[in-house]
Amino acid sequence: MEPFRETSIASFDKKDWEAIDELLRQGTDSQPPVQDRLEDRPDSHTVETGFIPQETLNSLLETLKTGANINGTLEIVQSALRQAESRCVEEYVREGSKVTNLRDQILQCDAELNEMERQISHWSARLSRLSKSTREYYDEAALLNKRLLQQKQSHGTILQFLENATLSSELVSGIIESHPSSKQFVQHLVELEEKVQFLSKPEVRESAAMKDIQPFTRKIIFRASEKVRDHLQSKIQLLQNPNTNVQIIQQNVLLKQKEYFRFLHHCAFKVYKEIQNSYISIISQVYQSLFKKYVEGLVNLKEEVNLKGETLVEASGFQLKSSSTSSTSFFVLGKRIESLRCWEEPALVLAIAREHHQRLFIEEIFRCVTKLLVDTCTSEYLFVLEIFAAECNSMLTQILSEVVSLCFHVFEKHLSSTFDIFGCLLVMKENEKFRDRMASRQIPFLDDYFVKIDILVKPRFQELMQQNIQSIAQASSKLLFPGQENISPLALTRRFVEYVSGLIQVAVEMNDKDKMLEESIKRLGVEYLSLLNRIGNHYTRKKSRSLFIVNNLDLICLVLEEQKLDQTEEYSFYESILSKQVTTIVDLELEEHFADFMSLFNRYSKDHSVIANSNESSLKKIFQEFSSNWKKSLEHIRDNTLDNFPNFERGKEVRKKTMTRLLACYREIYQAMEEQHIISSHTSTFPSVNSLIQEIRKYVEESI
Incomplete structure (x- = not known):
C-alpha cells in the first residue's frame, strides 16, 4: 500500500x-459488540471490539x-x-x-x-x-x-271474532229469563252491549258471518230493550207519586239505572229517545206543579209595603210630626237586610211558614224561589249530564223553561208597579249574587232569567229613587218649618236617615262599586241638606238656624253610628258638615255672652298691634265687663248646651269646645296685655288664666 x-x-x-x-x-463508539449466537463456539477465542x-x-x-x-x-x-x-x-x-x-x-x-x-x-x-x-x-x-x-294470531283473531260475534246460550237465557232489576240481568246486558259494539265496527259488518249472526242478534236486542224500557218507565213514574222528593228519586233510584240508559243509547236508540221524552214530560210536569204551588203559597204570605206610593216627603201640604220607628216601615231597612246576608240559606219550607204565620217581604220571596230554582237547575243539570251526557243543555231547556217563565211572570207582576224601594234594591242585589253563583258553576241556563230580572227591577228602583229625590227637592220648607222656638230635629230627618242608612247598608254588604246606587245616595243627601238649609232660613236668629241644622245632622250621624256605618264616605260627609256647624255655634255662643271681648280678640287675631294702639281705659273696661259676668256666662252656656241639644253627648261636646275656645282666647289676650304692662298678674283684679281654667274644668267634669 x-x-x-x-x-x-x-x-x-x-x-x-x-x-x-x-x-x-x-x-x-458506535461499533456494537459481537455476540456469539452459536452454542458450540470455543471459550478460548476472543473477538476484539x-x-x-x-x-x-x-x-x-x-x-x-x-x-x-x-x-x-x-x-x-x-x-x-x-x-x-x-x-x-x-x-x-x-x-x-x-x-x-x-x-x-x-x-x-x-x-x-x-x-x-x-x-x-x-x-x-x-x-x-x-x-x-x-x-x-x-x-x-x-x-x-x-x-x-x-x-296463532289468525287463530286467536278467529276465536276472538267468534267469541265476540256469537251469543252464548247463557247470555240468551239470562236476557230472556232474568228479572230486569237483578244483577245477573245487568251483567248480561253489559255483555250484550259489548257484542253489539263489536258487531257495529265497519270491518265486522262487512264479514260474511254477519248474515247468519245479525238476525238473531236483533231479536235478542229487541227483547232486551223491551224489558229495559218497561223497567225504566216504572222507575221514572215514581216521580209522579205525591209528596215525592225528586232529588232522592234521581240519586237513589234513577242514577242506579245508568247501565240501562247506556245500553239503550248504544243498542236501541229509538227506545232511548222514547225513555228520554218520557222523562222530560214527567219531570217537567212535576217541577211545574211543585213550583206553582210553592210560589203561590209564598205570594199569599207577602207583606204589602207602601201600597199608596208614599214618598219621603209629599209634594205639598205635608208636615211630619213624629218619627217613624216601626221596624215594618217601608223607609226602614231593619232586619230585611238579613235576606241579603243569608241569601245562600235553604229556601223556606212553605208548611212551616204557614204554621208560624210568617209574613214575607218581596225580597225574601224572591230569595226562596230563586234559591230553589238555582238548586233545582244545578241538580237537574248534573243528573242529566250523568245520564244523558251531550244532550243535557237542550234537555234542561225542555224541562225547566216553563218553570223559569212561571217564576219570572210572578215577579214581573209584583215588581213592575211596586213602591217598595228596599224590596227592589234587595231583589236586585240578590239577583246579582245568584247570577255570580251560577256563573261559577258554569251553568248558563238561567242567564236569561237573571238578565230579565235585572231589566225589570233596576229601572223600577231608579224610578222610585228619583221620586224620593224629587219629593225632597220639591218639599215646601214653609210647611216643614217647626217654628222659631223649635230647634229639635225633624221627624223627617229620622225617616230620611233610616232610609239612607238602609241604602248604605246594602251597598256595604255587597262590597262592590255600584255607581248607580252611590250616585243616588249622594244626590239624596245633597237634596236633603239643601232642604235643611231652606228650612233653616226661616229662623230669624242665626244661632237658632245653626242649632236646627246641627241637631238634624247630629241625628243623621247618630243613626249611622248605631248602624255601624261610621266608616263610610257618607258618614264622613255629614260629619264634616256637622263639625263646621258646631264651630259656628261655638263662635255664636261666645259672641252672645262675651261680645266686646270676642270683638277685641277677632281684631287682635288679625292685627297684633291692636292692644298696643288701643286706649288702655277701653281695654280695662272690656276686662272689667268680662270679670263681672264671666262665671254667670259659663253657667248660662252650660244651660244652653243642655237645653239646645237633644243629644246629651253632642251638647257636652259643644260645651267643651265653647269653653276651651274661650280659654284660648282669654289666655292670648291676657298675655298680650301683660306684655304691654296694661295689667299685672300680681296686682290685677281681673280673673287669672288659672282661675278661668278651674271654673271651666268644673263645668267640663260635671258633664262626664
Missing part, C-alpha cells in the same frame, strides 16, 4: 482535522494534530487490518458447518409452516361452509317461527 504524501496532508485545515477526529470517534488497536488510533490522531509524518503509523494500521481480515476468514471457515446446519433447519421450519398453513386453509374453508349452512338453517327457522306466529 502506497504511503500518504506529506503534500496531501498540508491541504487540510484545522476544521477538517476536527471533523475527521469526530468521525473516527463516532465510528469507534475493533480491527485497529486503540493505542494505534490515538497515536494516529496525535500525529495528525501535530502535522508530523504519519507513514509509520499508517503501516501499522494496514498491518492490523490485514490481520483482522485473516482472522475473519478463518472464523468463517471454522463456523461454515454451523451456518449450513442453521440454513437446513430454517428450510425445514419453512416446510413445516407451509404445511400448517395448508391445514389451516383447509379447516377455514370447512368452517366457512358450516357457517353458511348454519345461517341458512337459522333463516329457515325464523321464517317457520314467523309463519307459526301468524297462524
Whole structure:
C-alpha cells in the first residue's frame, strides 16, 4: 500500500482535522459488540471490539494534530487490518458447518409452516361452509317461527271474532229469563252491549258471518230493550207519586239505572229517545206543579209595603210630626237586610211558614224561589249530564223553561208597579249574587232569567229613587218649618236617615262599586241638606238656624253610628258638615255672652298691634265687663248646651269646645296685655288664666 504524501496532508485545515477526529470517534463508539449466537463456539477465542488497536488510533490522531509524518503509523494500521481480515476468514471457515446446519433447519421450519398453513386453509374453508349452512338453517327457522306466529294470531283473531260475534246460550237465557232489576240481568246486558259494539265496527259488518249472526242478534236486542224500557218507565213514574222528593228519586233510584240508559243509547236508540221524552214530560210536569204551588203559597204570605206610593216627603201640604220607628216601615231597612246576608240559606219550607204565620217581604220571596230554582237547575243539570251526557243543555231547556217563565211572570207582576224601594234594591242585589253563583258553576241556563230580572227591577228602583229625590227637592220648607222656638230635629230627618242608612247598608254588604246606587245616595243627601238649609232660613236668629241644622245632622250621624256605618264616605260627609256647624255655634255662643271681648280678640287675631294702639281705659273696661259676668256666662252656656241639644253627648261636646275656645282666647289676650304692662298678674283684679281654667274644668267634669 502506497504511503500518504506529506503534500496531501498540508491541504487540510484545522476544521477538517476536527471533523475527521469526530468521525473516527463516532465510528469507534458506535461499533456494537459481537455476540456469539452459536452454542458450540470455543471459550478460548476472543473477538476484539475493533480491527485497529486503540493505542494505534490515538497515536494516529496525535500525529495528525501535530502535522508530523504519519507513514509509520499508517503501516501499522494496514498491518492490523490485514490481520483482522485473516482472522475473519478463518472464523468463517471454522463456523461454515454451523451456518449450513442453521440454513437446513430454517428450510425445514419453512416446510413445516407451509404445511400448517395448508391445514389451516383447509379447516377455514370447512368452517366457512358450516357457517353458511348454519345461517341458512337459522333463516329457515325464523321464517317457520314467523309463519307459526301468524297462524296463532289468525287463530286467536278467529276465536276472538267468534267469541265476540256469537251469543252464548247463557247470555240468551239470562236476557230472556232474568228479572230486569237483578244483577245477573245487568251483567248480561253489559255483555250484550259489548257484542253489539263489536258487531257495529265497519270491518265486522262487512264479514260474511254477519248474515247468519245479525238476525238473531236483533231479536235478542229487541227483547232486551223491551224489558229495559218497561223497567225504566216504572222507575221514572215514581216521580209522579205525591209528596215525592225528586232529588232522592234521581240519586237513589234513577242514577242506579245508568247501565240501562247506556245500553239503550248504544243498542236501541229509538227506545232511548222514547225513555228520554218520557222523562222530560214527567219531570217537567212535576217541577211545574211543585213550583206553582210553592210560589203561590209564598205570594199569599207577602207583606204589602207602601201600597199608596208614599214618598219621603209629599209634594205639598205635608208636615211630619213624629218619627217613624216601626221596624215594618217601608223607609226602614231593619232586619230585611238579613235576606241579603243569608241569601245562600235553604229556601223556606212553605208548611212551616204557614204554621208560624210568617209574613214575607218581596225580597225574601224572591230569595226562596230563586234559591230553589238555582238548586233545582244545578241538580237537574248534573243528573242529566250523568245520564244523558251531550244532550243535557237542550234537555234542561225542555224541562225547566216553563218553570223559569212561571217564576219570572210572578215577579214581573209584583215588581213592575211596586213602591217598595228596599224590596227592589234587595231583589236586585240578590239577583246579582245568584247570577255570580251560577256563573261559577258554569251553568248558563238561567242567564236569561237573571238578565230579565235585572231589566225589570233596576229601572223600577231608579224610578222610585228619583221620586224620593224629587219629593225632597220639591218639599215646601214653609210647611216643614217647626217654628222659631223649635230647634229639635225633624221627624223627617229620622225617616230620611233610616232610609239612607238602609241604602248604605246594602251597598256595604255587597262590597262592590255600584255607581248607580252611590250616585243616588249622594244626590239624596245633597237634596236633603239643601232642604235643611231652606228650612233653616226661616229662623230669624242665626244661632237658632245653626242649632236646627246641627241637631238634624247630629241625628243623621247618630243613626249611622248605631248602624255601624261610621266608616263610610257618607258618614264622613255629614260629619264634616256637622263639625263646621258646631264651630259656628261655638263662635255664636261666645259672641252672645262675651261680645266686646270676642270683638277685641277677632281684631287682635288679625292685627297684633291692636292692644298696643288701643286706649288702655277701653281695654280695662272690656276686662272689667268680662270679670263681672264671666262665671254667670259659663253657667248660662252650660244651660244652653243642655237645653239646645237633644243629644246629651253632642251638647257636652259643644260645651267643651265653647269653653276651651274661650280659654284660648282669654289666655292670648291676657298675655298680650301683660306684655304691654296694661295689667299685672300680681296686682290685677281681673280673673287669672288659672282661675278661668278651674271654673271651666268644673263645668267640663260635671258633664262626664
